[in-house]
Amino acid sequence: MSGEMIALIMAGILMVGLFMGHPLAFVLGGTAVLGAVIAGKTQILGIVINRIFGDVLDNYVLIAIPLFVLMARFLSDSGVTDRMFEALRLLLARVTGGLGIAVVVISILLAATTGIIGASITVMGVMALKPMLQYGYSKRLSTGLIAASGCLGILIPPSIMLILMSSNSGLSVGELFAGAMVPGILLGLLYGLYVAAIAFFRPDLAPAVKTEERIGRAALARMLVVEAMPPLILIFGILGTMLAGIATATEASAVGALLALLIVIFRGRFELATFRSALYETARTSAMILFIVVGATAFTGVFNITGGLRATQNLMRALDMEPWMLITVMMLIVFVLGMFLDWTGIVLLSFPIFLPVVQEMGINQLWFVVLMAVVLQTSFLTPPFGYALFYMRAIAPKDVKISDIILGVLPFIGLIVAMALTIAAFPDLVTWLPDTLYRSK
Amino acid sequence: MLLIRLIDGLNEVVGRVVSWVAVLFAGLIIYDVVLRYVFNAPTLWAFDLTKHLFGFYFILLGGYALRHQAHVRVDLVTGALKPTPRRIVELLGYPLFFFPFAWVFVTQSYTFALRSWNQGETTYSAMQMPVYPVKIAMAVAAVLLLMQGVSEFLKLLLNKSEENRNVG
Amino acid sequence: QESWTMTTVWPASLELIEIDRKFVELANALTAGELSIELFDGGTLVPAGEVFGAVESGTVQAGADWPGYWAGRNTAFSPLSTHASLFNAVDYVNWIQQWGGADLYNEVYGQFGMVYLPYGVTNNESGFRTKKAIRNTEDLQGMRLRLSGLEQGRLLTQLGGSQVSMAGGEIYQALERGVIDGAEFSTPNVDWSGGFQQVTSHWATPGWHQSSSVFGVMINKASWDALSAETQQKLRIAADATMLWSLSFTEKRANDAYQQFKDAGIEITRMDDETLAKIQELANTTIETTACENPLSAKVYLSQVAYLNDYANWRDASAPFNLGRTPVGPSMDKLAECAK
Ligand code: NA
Numbered sequence: 008m009s010g011e012m013i014a015l016i017m018a019g020i021l022m023v024g025l026f027m028g029h030p031l032a033f034v035l036g037g038t039a040v041l042g043a044v045i046a047g048k049t050q051i052l053g054i055v056i057n058r059i060f061g062d063v064l065d066n067y068v069l070i071a072i073p074l075f076v077l078m079a080r081f082l083s084d085s086g087v088t089d090r091m092f093e094a095l096r097l098l099l100a101r102v103t104g105g106l107g108i109a110v111v112v113i114s115i116l117l118a119a120t121t122g123i124i125g126a127s128i129t130v131m132g133v134m135a136l137k138p139m140l141q142y143g144y145s146k147r148l149s150t151g152l153i154a155a156s157g158c159l160g161i162l163i164p165p166s167i168m169l170i171l172m173s174s175n176s177g178l179s180v181g182e183l184f185a186g187a188m189v190p191g192i193l194l195g196l197l198y199g200l201y202v203a204a205i206a207f208f209r210p211d212l213a214p215a216v217k218t219e220e221r222i223g224r225a226a227l228a229r230m231l232v233v234e235a236m237p238p239l240i241l242i243f244g245i246l247g248t249m250l251a252g253i254a255t256a257t258e259a260s261a262v263g264a265l266l267a268l269l270i271v272i273f274r275g276r277f278e279l280a281t282f283r284s285a286l287y288e289t290a291r292t293s294a295m296i297l298f299i300v301v302g303a304t305a306f307t308g309v310f311n312i313t314g315g316l317r318a319t320q321n322l323m324r325a326l327d328m329e330p331w332m333l334i335t336v337m338m339l340i341v342f343v344l345g346m347f348l349d350w351t352g353i354v355l356l357s358f359p360i361f362l363p364v365v366q367e368m369g370i371n372q373l374w375f376v377v378l379m380a381v382v383l384q385t386s387f388l389t390p391p392f393g394y395a396l397f398y399m400r401a402i403a404p405k406d407v408k409i410s411d412i413i414l415g416v417l418p419f420i421g422l423i424v425a426m427a428l429t430i431a432a433f434p435d436l437v438t439w440l441p442d443t444l445y446r447s448k
Numbered sequence: 449m450l451l452i453r454l455i456d457g458l459n460e461v462v463g464r465v466v467s468w469v470a471v472l473f474a475g476l477i478i479y480d481v482v483l484r485y486v487f488n489a490p491t492l493w494a495f496d497l498t499k500h501l502f503g504f505y506f507i508l509l510g511g512y513a514l515r516h517q518a519h520v521r522v523d524l525v526t527g528a529l530k531p532t533p534r535r536i537v538e539l540l541g542y543p544l545f546f547f548p549f550a551w552v553f554v555t556q557s558y559t560f561a562l563r564s565w566n567q568g569e570t571t572y573s574a575m576q577m578p579v580y581p582v583k584i585a586m587a588v589a590a591v592l593l594l595m596q597g598v599s600e601f602l603k604l605l606l607n608k609s610e611e612n613r614n615v616g
Numbered sequence: 617q618e619s620w621t622m623t624t625v626w627p628a629s630l631e632l633i634e635i636d637r638k639f640v641e642l643a644n645a646l647t648a649g650e651l652s653i654e655l656f657d658g659g660t661l662v663p664a665g666e667v668f669g670a671v672e673s674g675t676v677q678a679g680a681d682w683p684g685y686w687a688g689r690n691t692a693f694s695p696l697s698t699h700a701s702l703f704n705a706v707d708y709v710n711w712i713q714q715w716g717g718a719d720l721y722n723e724v725y726g727q728f729g730m731v732y733l734p735y736g737v738t739n740n741e742s743g744f745r746t747k748k749a750i751r752n753t754e755d756l757q758g759m760r761l762r763l764s765g766l767e768q769g770r771l772l773t774q775l776g777g778s779q780v781s782m783a784g785g786e787i788y789q790a791l792e793r794g795v796i797d798g799a800e801f802s803t804p805n806v807d808w809s810g811g812f813q814q815v816t817s818h819w820a821t822p823g824w825h826q827s828s829s830v831f832g833v834m835i836n837k838a839s840w841d842a843l844s845a846e847t848q849q850k851l852r853i854a855a856d857a858t859m860l861w862s863l864s865f866t867e868k869r870a871n872d873a874y875q876q877f878k879d880a881g882i883e884i885t886r887m888d889d890e891t892l893a894k895i896q897e898l899a900n901t902t903i904e905t906t907a908c909e910n911p912l913s914a915k916v917y918l919s920q921v922a923y924l925n926d927y928a929n930w931r932d933a934s935a936p937f938n939l940g941r942t943p944v945g946p947s948m949d950k951l952a953e954c955a956k
Pocket residue numbers: 117118119120121122123159160161162163164165166
């Protein structure tokens with residue numbers, strides 16, 4: 008059977024399993040096994056274990072996932088983050104969509120502390136979803152906003168995705184980090200503007216603070232200092248250990264968990280039972296995330312070895328057109344692949360083909376890679392296969408349907424596309440910062 | 449059913465114990481950071497040990513997470529079905545997807561671990577730390593996961609699923 | 617006609633993959649009609665660290681590697697891949713092709729059901745990239761340096777530095793922010809593409825921690841045995857041709873990159889001879905110690921030191937037109953004792 012055929016069959020089986028409501032991790036893993044059987048290559052199933060061990064178990068940077076989830080659990084279970092958002096909401100009472108904007112700003116700050124997808128989305132989901140729903144924000148807007156701004160964690164440095172992109176291109180980690188910084192922050196601001204616009208035109212979806220809820224300046228100041236400062240200090244503490252060269256990004260996540268625990272203790276909210284249940288919850292959430300990675304790596308390996316990799320590469324190689332048209336088609340391919348594959352697969356699949364072509368055409372490689380990183384933001388949000396959708400589903404209350412989440416992220420996918428077009432029109436947004444930092448070298 | 453209770457109980461105990469490993473590797477990382485930054489004397493073993501503990505941690509939690517239905521699923525279609533057809537579709541997922549994967553996971557990780565054990569495989573850093581414990585843990589985790597799958601399958605078959613599953 | 621799936625430990629972006637591509641290109645051309653090898657870039661089938669296991673178990677027929685990656689399974693893989701302060705690239709070629717080295721590769725890999733064809737050499741690695749100059753051991757005191765390898769780590773500790781382990785992707789940032797004081801990574805051209813010139817100001821040569829390196833392909837024994845003697849011979853020819861090509865190709869690339877670092881304003885210093893002599897002395901002791909923990913490792917080192925001593929007369933007589941130096945290496949008697 009041809010590689011194209013196997014690839015299509017595997018994609019089909021994946022869709023069927025997904026809609027059967029079977030746990031995603033095992034749909035991916037099971038599809039890998041079925042794919043190998045259908046291809047008549049059961050002897051290759053060994054790579055499933057090789058990949059699970061090498062890509063997930065023996066992967067130091069993934070430690071950030073349980074550590075960040077633990078941090079979020081400590082803060083959220085003890086009520087620290089609920090009160091923080093309440094304080095910020097009251098602070099921004101006169102700003103339309105104030106609470107939503109607070110969520111975006113905190114997402115951007117958190118994005119600067121972690122680069123692991125799964126960590127940032129889950130952290131924001133655990134901390135911000137409850138307050139947003141509680142204050143009357145619609146399910147769709149809340150989940151969409153949190154999912155989209157959670158994804159900023161892998162666009163705004165540090166970022167595991169940019170690190171992989173660097174190691175698969177001639178670009179240094181520093182150049183890529185600097186290049187993605189401005190687009191990442193701008194995208195976050197765009198999300199904030201969108202929430203403000205919704206709050207202005209559709210207050211029923213994002214209600215303002217009622218006049219009788221408002222409190223006096225002194226009370227507000229007190230609330231801000233007591234409730235909002237500690238979690239922010241935490242975020243700056245994590246950033247500080249990284250910037251001061253005390254710890255690497257992964258190590259900083261352990262610092263974050265420790266600081267969160269200290270905040271809970273100093274607020275007098277530490278209880279052994281809560282501590283224990285935070286550990287159990289963290290265990291389940293981390294296993295949920297990491298087993299999706301397990302399934303995805305099994306799927307990708309079998310997909311690649313049975314011919315899916317070559318088939319997709321041949322398809323891409325067949326492209327022959329004007330530069331601007333070619334870039335557009337490349338980004339469309341990335342967008343479509345993002346609906347079905349995870350970002351690691353897409354980067355490994357497309358870089359060896361795209362980058363030489365881009366170089367040959369004399370196009371700035373840094374600009375191209377950052378543009379692709381921005382477009383890849385959609386891969387976390389586009390159904391049927393989007394990590395952010397799944398993570399939100401896993402942590403949201405039961406009455407939030409997956410369809411709410413999917414409808415919720417759609418406008419944000421539109422905003423990402425708008426951002427990609429902006430970068431295409433103004434390449435300086437990408438190249439200015441790295442040029443300033445590294446021009447001489 | 450006794451079998452269901454036994455399997456659930458086993459994964460519950462394993463899950464609760466293993467959950468605490470997070471405290472261990474968090475502490476270890478901070479310990480190493482302090483030694484390196486404050487005392488300029490990083491350990492030679494913390495990096496490898498932390499990585500191994502992380503491996504133990506998440507892989508052994510697979511069955512525990514399944515027991516609590518924490519593994520995320522897409523219920524776009526099944527959510528609209530009536531309870532009985534929905535149960536049948538969910539039931540079918542196990543022989544189609546879960547059991548083939550779990551079987552490969554068990555058999556392949558068994559030979560994987562056995563090879564490492566026979567070779568006495570270690571890491572190749574200044575501290576030669578054995579690698580086979582974490583590979584053996586992977587095989588054990590595979591068995592725990594397979595068992596929990598059997599339990600979940602039986603629950604669906606006997607219509608005994610708890611209602612507090614993580615679906616909506 | 618046989619068809620093989622082959623993968624490598626190198627991702628598409630790392631230039632070392634060019635050696636693997638060269639071999640596959642030559643092998644496919646020579647064995648047309650008998651064998652066709654499909655090479656998959658590193659990471660697309662299995663992660664780098666798992667290539668060994670994938671070939672050993674027969675999941676893929678062949679895997680390109682750097683033998684040192686497998687030293688955790690048997691420390692004898694270490695001297696098959698590189699040395700702390702001993703062979704240069706020509707020494708490896710001499711030893712492999714005429715002084716019995718090739719057999720030792722097959723003895724070690726043979727224990728894991730594999731046949732090995734060494735087909736690539738690179739000479740000296742860059743050395744340390746730091747924010748201050750390292751000219752002697754004094755400068756090394758208390759420095760936190762990213763360095764891989766067991767012997768290398770032991771040696772660095774004896775010299776007064778601290779070995780720091782970290783994930784490859786975190787090195788750049790760790791250097792930039794000062795989590796570590798310096799790092800060794802690879803050859804100059806690979807270091808250049810990693811952007812180390814942006815986060816360090818100094819470069820301390822030579823790369824005593826890795827005086828030269830060997831690359832090649834692991835082949836599952838059953839797959840190898842399924843080939844005709846003629847096809848096997850053609851693969852050996854492809855390997856030998858690739859080996860020679862790799863030497864000049866990688867030296868040219870390293871030389872180009874040296875100039876790039878210089879143009880970027882990196883201060884390049886060479887450690888003084890006294891320090892290098894001291895390092896040689898400590899390296900010898902470290903080699904003797906690690907070799908004596910494993911008879912097979914001792915056997916490999918013994919064969920290598922025997923080559924050095926055997927070749928010393930003619931090499932020194934032909935100076936200054938000789939190929940490299942004759943190091944005062946580890947003690948043959950000690951190694952012979954441990955190789956028993
Ligand atoms: Na980030």
